[in-house]
Each structure stands twice: as structure tokens, then as C-alpha cells.
Amino acid sequence: MLKEHPAWLPLIALTFMTALPMNPSPLYAVGGKWTPEQLLEHDPTWLRELGLEIPPSELWDVEEGGLLEAVVNVGGCSAGLLSSDGLVLTNHHCIFSILQEHSSPERDLIADGFLAENRGDELHSTGTRASVPYRFTDVTAEIEAAASAAGSDDLARYKAIDRKQKEMVADCEQQAYKRCQVATYDDGVLYQLVEALEFPDIRLVYAPPRAVGEYGGEVDNWMWPRHTGDFALVRIYAGDDNQPQAHAPGNRPYRPRRYLPIAQQGIKKGSFVAVTGYPGKTYRSLISPEMAERAERHFPGRAQLLRDWLDVLEAAGADDEQARILLAGRVKGLANRQKNARGQIAGIRRGQLLAKKRVSEKEMLAWITEHPEHQAAAGAYRELEAQVEHAAETWERDFLLDHLNMGPKALELALTITRWAIEQEKPDLERHPDFQDRHRDKQLDDQRRDQKRLHPPTELELLADFLYRLTNLPEAQQMPTVEETLRGGKDREQIGPIVEGLLDGSKIFDLSARLAMFDQSVDELSRRNDPLIDFALALNREILAIEDEQNRAKGAISRLRPVWRRTLSTFLGRPVDPDANRTLRISLAEVTGYRPRDGIWMEPQTRLGGVVEKHTGEAPFDTPEAVLAAAPEAIKSRWADPDLGDIPVCFLATGDTTGGNSGSPMLNGKGELVGVNFDRVWENIANDFGYNPEIARNVSADIRYLLWMLETMALPGSQALLEELGVAGQ
Numbered sequence: 001m002l003k004e005h006p007a008w009l010p011l012i013a014l015t016f017m018t019a020l021p022m023n024p025s026p027l028y029a030v031g032g033k034w035t036p037e038q039l040l041e042h043d044p045t046w047l048r049e050l051g052l053e054i055p056p057s058e059l060w061d062v063e064e065g066g067l068l069e070a071v072v073n074v075g076g077c078s079a080g081l082l083s084s085d086g087l088v089l090t091n092h093h094c095i096f097s098i099l100q101e102h103s104s105p106e107r108d109l110i111a112d113g114f115l116a117e118n119r120g121d122e123l124h125s126t127g128t129r130a131s132v133p134y135r136f137t138d139v140t141a142e143i144e145a146a147a148s149a150a151g152s153d154d155l156a157r158y159k160a161i162d163r164k165q166k167e168m169v170a171d172c173e174q175q176a177y178k179r180c181q182v183a184t185y186d187d188g189v190l191y192q193l194v195e196a197l198e199f200p201d202i203r204l205v206y207a208p209p210r211a212v213g214e215y216g217g218e219v220d221n222w223m224w225p226r227h228t229g230d231f232a233l234v235r236i237y238a239g240d241d242n243q244p245q246a247h248a249p250g251n252r253p254y255r256p257r258r259y260l261p262i263a264q265q266g267i268k269k270g271s272f273v274a275v276t277g278y279p280g281k282t283y284r285s286l287i288s289p290e291m292a293e294r295a296e297r298h299f300p301g302r303a304q305l306l307r308d309w310l311d312v313l314e315a316a317g318a319d320d321e322q323a324r325i326l327l328a329g330r331v332k333g334l335a336n337r338q339k340n341a342r343g344q345i346a347g348i349r350r351g352q353l354l355a356k357k358r359v360s361e362k363e364m365l366a367w368i369t370e371h372p373e374h375q376a377a378a379g380a381y382r383e384l385e386a387q388v389e390h391a392a393e394t395w396e397r398d399f400l401l402d403h404l405n406m407g408p409k410a411l412e413l414a415l416t417i418t419r420w421a422i423e424q425e426k427p428d429l430e431r432h433p434d435f436q437d438r439h440r441d442k443q444l445d446d447q448r449r450d451q452k453r454l455h456p457p458t459e460l461e462l463l464a465d466f467l468y469r470l471t472n473l474p475e476a477q478q479m480p481t482v483e484e485t486l487r488g489g490k491d492r493e494q495i496g497p498i499v500e501g502l503l504d505g506s507k508i509f510d511l512s513a514r515l516a517m518f519d520q521s522v523d524e525l526s527r528r529n530d531p532l533i534d535f536a537l538a539l540n541r542e543i544l545a546i547e548d549e550q551n552r553a554k555g556a557i558s559r560l561r562p563v564w565r566r567t568l569s570t571f572l573g574r575p576v577d578p579d580a581n582r583t584l585r586i587s588l589a590e591v592t593g594y595r596p597r598d599g600i601w602m603e604p605q606t607r608l609g610g611v612v613e614k615h616t617g618e619a620p621f622d623t624p625e626a627v628l629a630a631a632p633e634a635i636k637s638r639w640a641d642p643d644l645g646d647i648p649v650c651f652l653a654t655g656d657t658t659g660g661n662s663g664s665p666m667l668n669g670k671g672e673l674v675g676v677n678f679d680r681v682w683e684n685i686a687n688d689f690g691y692n693p694e695i696a697r698n699v700s701a702d703i704r705y706l707l708w709m710l711e712t713m714a715l716p717g718s719q720a721l722l723e724e725l726g727v728a729g730q
Contacts, residue, residue: 031656031691032577033279033585036060036068037136050588051272053669059274059586067671069258071276071584071664073131074202074234078277080665080673081132082262083724086236086254087205088130089706090663091678092213093332095232098125098204100329101452105321110328113209117717122203122235124247127445130236131179131196132256133584139168139182143191147558155548158555161188166429166436168193173438177244185578186285187561194583199254200441201237201247206721208232208709209624215611217620218335222343222682224602226650226699227611230678231706233721260665262725263672266641266648266704267591269604273653274667275587275677275698279580280660282688285565287381288357289388291689293395295348299341301399306338309407309462316458326455334406340659340685347686356690364571377567380560387553387560397477398550400469401543408463409454410508414536415543416443417514421522422540432547444518451511456503464499468492481538506532580658589655594697596683604653607646608634608705630712638729639708648702651675655698658688666700675700 030050034042039056047056060066070081077094081087099109102123116122143164150160165182172180172195179198182191207213212229220226236254239245267273283294313331317324348354361381368378391398405412420443423435435443470482471490485502489495507513507530517525517533525533569576593604612631615623634640634647641648657664657680666675679699680687687696707727710718722728 030588030654031693031696033282033580033587033656034577035136036066036584036586037062039586047588051590051669052274052588054671058671065257067258067260067667068276068584068586069133070256070260071133071278072236073196073278073582074663075128075130076660077663078661078665078677079130079234079663080276080676081236081256081259082233082673083259083726084255085724086238086256087259087721087724088234088236089665089673089676090232090234091230091676092207092232093230093336093678094663095125095128095204095207095234096332097329097449098123098128098234099207100325101126101449102204103325105325108325109207110325111210113207113213114204115206115715115717115721116204118720119235119253121717122205125202125204125234127442127449128202128234129442130199130202130234132199132236133194133196134178135195136583137193137195138190139193140191142168143182143188147188154555154559155552156555157559158551161555161558162433162551163429165191166433169438170429183581183583184558185581186565188558189562189565189578192583197244199236199238199244200445201245201251203235203237204232205235206233206710206717211619211622211624212627212709214332215620215623216614218339219620221336221339222679222685224596224652224681224697224699225606225610226679227606227614228650228678229701229705229709231676231701260667260671260673262703262707262727263668263670263674264727265668266702267651267668267674268641268643269591269593271591271674272669273589273591273655273674275589275653275655275657275661275664276667277585277657277661277664277677278582279585279658280582282580282658284577284688284690285561285579286689287384287564288354288361289385291348291354291357293388293391294689295345295354297395298399299344302403303338303341303345305400305403306334306341306406308465310334310338312458312461312465316455316461323455323458326453327458330409330453337406343682343685344688347683348689350683351686351690351692351695353686353689364568367571368567374567374570377564380563383556383560384564387556391553394477394546396473397470397479398546400466400473401546404466408459408466409450410456410459410503410506410532411463411466411536413447413450413514414506414508414532415540416446417517418522418525418533418536419540420518421520421525422537422544425522440518444515447514447518448511454509456509459509460496460499460503463503464492464495467499468495471495479539479542481535481542484538485535502532502535506530508532580660582660587656589653589698591651591653593652594681594683594695596681596695602652602681605641605644605651605702606649607641607644608649608708609646611649626713627709634708634712637708637712639704639711641704647705647708649705650699650701652681652697652699654693654696656687656691656696657698661698673703675702676706 039060058066060068072079074090077090079088079090082089103109146160146164147157150156168182169180177198179196181194183194184191208229215228237251238254242255245251313327317327368374420435423431428436471486486495486498591604593602595601608631611623614621639647661677664677665673666677668674677698677700681697683695684697710721
């Protein structure tokens with residue numbers, strides 16, 4: 001934390017909390033991703049009935065903070081501080097890029113895992129950063145005043161909001177490594193200034209072998225039962241003053257104000273648990289036409305596009321070990337997103353979520369006709385609907401551009417470099433937020449990290465595919481730069497040689513050249529005569545014009561959505577909960593199974609014996625020999641669960657989670673760590689559109705599985721870790 005810890009300024013109680021039952025049962029499944037301040041708004045008696053044994057103020061207090069201070073963000077994932085020396089628990093899949101960064105065919109940490117024998121052996125990660133929460137402040141009035149002053153033009157409104165947010169962030173970030181954002185709730189119902197300390201020196205301490213951390217692979221991904229040890233440990237380092245510091249040999253482990261204690265007693269059926277973390281994005285505030293676009297166009301299109309690109313990446317790594325390592329992280333990320341898209345489609349259909357949304361909106365619009373004081377909400381709905389119709393005119397083009405960062409990495413790097421140069425010609429507060437000076441170090445770190453993710457033959461194939469898709473768009477959506485570069489070519493046979501010329505004449509695969517480009521102006525980049533850079537410069541100018549139109553739509557939505565959402569609360573006679581937006585949240589849950597379909601009941605816990613049962617000797621069910629050898633004696637371990645008669649591996653709970661909750665610490669009623677969240681069940685993927693207590697189940701690795709692995713495998717360094725965690729054997 002800061003040297004002088006300030007008052008924990010209160011966050012205004014949000015006006016859209018999910019209504020809670022008047023007389024909830026202790027095992028009630030509760031939807032909602034609550035802010036720390038919202039937790040204090042709940043009836044303490046009700047929280048005790050749920051199973052929270054400590055006062056809510058121990059988790060969070062507006063003046064003194066609380067245990068939730070120990071819930072941090074690492075590389076876009078959630079994580080939890082576990083010791084006074086900055087040890088952090090997150091998911092194996094969240095630190096996969098670190099393993100890839102330090103792997104080679106001769107030293108494959110992805111396959112073999114890693115454990116530092118001592119702190120001097122811990123591996124620094126290029127580009128991975130940890131954000132520790134600091135303070136939250138409601139700034140809605142200031143943002144709304146800036147928007148109102150902009151007048152009726154929606155693009156001017158967007159720019160005014162964007163400018164005010166940047167000014168607030170600039171004022172906030174006067175101290176080095178203090179990172180701020182203005183978080184937006186439901187497109188403008190509330191704006192909140194979020195302050196954190198960002199630590200750039202993160203080092204890998206422990207990751208299990210891939211056959212543990214990714215056991216089951218894509219076969220089991222989003223499925224239950226799971227037997228995956230999706231956990232890893234990293235450490236935050238700081239300077240002598242305990243403040244964030246760039247990576248340096250003399251840095252010391254960070255000393256947090258608070259960290260999460262390890263539970264001495266594990267969970268069981270019916271246990272209360274809380275999911276704490278940084279959920280990314282949900283879509284519950286969308287109106288039905290917006291949801292229809294997601295369900296009927298976006299997710300089906302994404303599933304197919306990513307499947308096609310996965311085929312390219314997987315084929316490249318099939319017979320080339322170096323390519324496999326270089327592309328491993330991208331394959332893993334795309335496979336996860338692709339399966340998620342398929343699950344969203346199936347879940348929306350299975351739960352009839354779109355039909356239900358339409359029915360509820362019809363009822364609300366009918367109610368509005370009887371309450372003329374709310375006619376503005378009906379007008380807002382019609383304007384939101386019109387926004388969807390307008391966006392459909394360029395949907396295919398915008399969809400491809402939105403997915404560029406998941407495909408041709410060479411073009412993504414070139415666009416980043418040239419966009420940086422374009423934005424540097426503007427005053428800092430007028431630039432796109434990602435290209436302000438505050439992000440320079442991160443941009444450079446990303447360039448260095450991506451050097452270990454490039455495979456030139458694969459980049460050629462991906463770029464050719466991307467340009468083929470762009471040039472074959474409907475004529476009204478085609479991009480002049482693409483048409484000029486491809487010289488009218490529409491077939492893959494014509495496009496391939498042109499793309500080969502773009503890449504062969506470029507320095508994009510040379511890290512030192514790319515880093516040098518970051519210090520060059522647009523004119524200097526143009527004088528390089530680098531064909532891919534020239535193409536990216538021209539394409540970026542078109543993208544900027546497209547962004548203006550998209551920002552106009554965002555300005556309109558910021559004007560309309562709050563009107564609709566506030567009226568919805570009045571119509572329902574109760575508050576409604578806000579969508580996830582990567583801010584710190586807590587979800588209240590119960591450990592329990594579920595019924596995925598008729599005649600089947602899924603138990604909420606899995607055992608080490610299930611790992612052995614799934615073992616085939618081939619990936620993704622190739623259990624390490626050391627685990628197989630230790631399994632028969634596992635019942636004798638102090639980490640064995642007497643009710644299960646085995647080491648617990650994973651468990652289900654009714655947590656309200658989404659992407660970004662990967663790595664979320666799972667706490668028991670005493671505020672002790674019992675596990676780490678890493679997934680949802682297949683039937684629950686469409687939870688992003690609505691919480692259904694019948695199937696809303698998140699999947700976590702039981703902390704006892706990690707502790708058993710450390711203790712039983714007895715690798716050099718494991719005893720020191722157990723001692724640091726406060727669970728060393730007697």
C-alpha cells in the first residue's frame with residue numbers, strides 16, 4: 001500500500017443491486033457480483049444465515065479496508081495474496097505466458113512445470129503486472145456534468161466523457177506506479193474512480209506440470225467433473241520502501257497489509273463460500289435486440305472464425321517442436337474462447353434467455369404506457385434498438401476488425417507500432433487511452449513478450465486468411481487500403497504471394513527493429529519503406545474513421561442505457577445488479593451439485609482417485625508418474641478428506657462468475673482460503689446473460705490438492721513454501 005494509507009473512501013451504494021429474498025434459506029443460491037461497499041449494505045443477519053461467520057467489515061471497511069485488499073489482479077486474472085512476503089495464488093492458465101517465455105525444446109517448463117528452489121531462482125516475467133487495490137470513489141456527478149456540457153451531439157458527448165475520464169486518471173496518477181481507471185457501470189448508471197498500485201516485478205515461484213495444471217485439456221474445459229490442478233504461485237517484488245519498482249536484482253518481496261490465511265478445515269457439501277475477484281464482462285443489461293446480435297451473429301461468427309485459426313496454429317505445431325512452444329499460449333487462449341462461444345450459443349438456446357428477455361421487455365413497455373412519467377425509457381429503448389440496426393450495416397467488417405488481435409500477430413504488432421506513432425502527434429489527453437504515455441512501458445513489454453509468440457510461416461497463413469476475409473466482404477464494407485494492397489485479388493492463390501511480399505520485406509519479426517520503431521514518428525516510419533508498416537499506417541487511418549462512428553454510438557448508449565436501467569428498477573420494484581466491468585467484486589455461494597439434464601445429478605466434489613481413473617497415458621489424460629505412484633497412499637495424507645476418503649481435487653459452488661474470475665480466491669465463512677476458481681460448467685456459460693441458480697456453478701481447485709502436491713512431490717523448495725503458507729508439517 002502507500003506509505004501513508006489513506007481513508008478508504010466510501011463508494012456510493014449502487015442503485016441497482018439484485019433484490020435478495022426476504023427470508024432466504026441458509027443455502028440459498030445468490031446471484032450478483034457485489035462491490036465491496038455493497039457487501040456492507042446486506043443484512044448482517046442474512047449473511048450469517050448464509051454462512052459468513054465473520055463480520056462483513058472484516059472483509060471490507062470503508063475506513064480500514066479489509067481482507068479484500070488481498071484480492072489482486074495479475075495479468076488480467078484474479079489472484080490472492082497468501083503471505084507476508086508477497087506470495088500470490090492464481091491459475092496455472094493465467095501464468096501460462098510466463099512458462100512459455102522461459103521454455104525451449106531443451107527446457108520445457110510448459111510440460112515439466114517449475115518450482116524455484118529458493119527466491120533467487122524465481123523467474124521474472126516480462127509484461128506481467130500485479131495491481132493491488134487502493135481506493136474507490138464515486139465520480140458520477142463529475143462525469144455527467146462533463147457529458148451535459150457537450151450538448152446533444154453523441155460523438156461530442158463520448159469525447160467529453162472520455163476527456164473527463166483521462167483528466168481524472170492523469171490527476172490520480174501523480175505517484176509512480178499508481179494506476180487509476182474510471183470504471184463505468186452499465187454504460188453510465190454510475191462512474192467510479194478506481195485506484196490501485198501496479199507492481200511490474202512479478203516472478204514465477206511454482207507451476208505444476210501441464211499434465212496437472214491442464215489435466216483434461218480442451219476435452220474437459222468448461223465441463224464437470226473436473227480433475228485439474230489449475231493453480232500456480234507467483235511473487236510480487238517491490239523496492240526497499242515496499243513500493244512498486246521496475247524489475248531489479250535488489251528488489252525485495254512485497255509486504256502487504258493483509259493476506260489470506262489458508263483454511264485448516266476444508267469445504268464439504270453445503271459449505272458457504274465467497275468468490276472474490278475481478279469479473280470481466282457480462283451482458284445482462286443489454287436489451288433483447290442487442291442480445292440477439294450476440295446470440296445469432298457474434299458468438300456463431302466467433303466460434304467459426306476461431307476454429308479456422310486454431311486449425312492453422314495446431315497444424316503448425318503438430319510436427320515442429322519449436323513452433324508448438326511458440327504458439328502454445330495462443331492455441332490455449334483461442335481454444336478457450338472458441339469453446340466459450342459455442343457454450344454461449346448453447347446456453348442462450350437452452351435457457352431460452354432471448355425469449356424470456358423479450359417477454360419481460362414487452363411487459364415493461366406495456367407498463368410504461370400506463371405510467372407516462374416514464375415515457376423517456378420507452379424512447380431510450382427505441383433508440384437503443386435503432387443503434388443495433390445501424391451497426392448491422394457494417395457488422396461483418398467491424399466483427400473482423402474486433403477479432404484482429406486473436407489472429408495475425410504480425411499485423412497486430414505493425415498496427416500497434418504505427419498507431420503509437422499516429423497518436424504521439426496529439427496531446428496526451430486527446431489520444432486513444434491505450435496509446436497514452438502512461439501505457440508506453442506496457443506496450444514495450446508486450447512487444448518483448450510477443451517475440452516468443454511469433455512463428456513466421458504461421459503469421460503468413462493467418463494474415464493471408466484475414467485479408468481474404470476482408471476483401472470478400474460486401475462491397476459497401478470493403479476497405480480501400482486492403483483493396484489497393486491486394487490489387488483486386490479475391491482468391492487465396494492471388495493473395496498468398498502478396499502477403500508473402502509484405503512479410504518478407506518487413507522487419508516486423510526483428511525485436512530490436514520493432515523497439516526502435518516505437519521511438520519514430522509517422523514520417524520516420526514511412527521512410528523505412530517497410531511494406532507491412534506502410535500497409536498498417538494506411539489501414540490505421542481507415543480504422544480511426546471507423547472508430548469515430550463507433551464512438552458516436554457509444555456516446556448515444558451512455559445517454560440511453562442509464563434511463564432504461566433506472567426505469568427497470570422502478571418497474572420491478574427492486575434494485576437490479578450491474579454488469580461485470582473488471583472491478584473488485586464478491587459473490588456469495590454454496591458448495592453443491594447440480595442437474596445438467598434429466599436423470600443425472602453431479603456431485604460437487606472430485607477426488608484424486610478420479611484423476612487416476614481418467615488416466616490413459618496420452619494427453620490430455622496423461623497423469624505424471626509421481627502422482628500415480630503417490631495416489632494409493634493419499635488417504636494417509638493430512639490433506640485427505642475423511643468424508644471423501646481421498647485427496648479432494650475440485651469442487652462446485654453456486655458462484656456468479658465470468659471471464660476475469662479465473663484465479664479468484666475462494667473463501668470460507670471465516671475469510672480463509674479454501675480454493676481457487678478456474679472455470680464454469682458447460683451449462684452455465686451463458687450465465688453472462690442471466691443468473692440461473694439451477695445450473696449456475698463455478699469450478700474451483702481445492703487448496704488441499706495444491707498442498708498435497710507440494711508436500712508429497714517433495715521437490716527442492718516445497719518445504720519452504722509450505723512453511724511460508726503456515727501449513728508446514730509437524
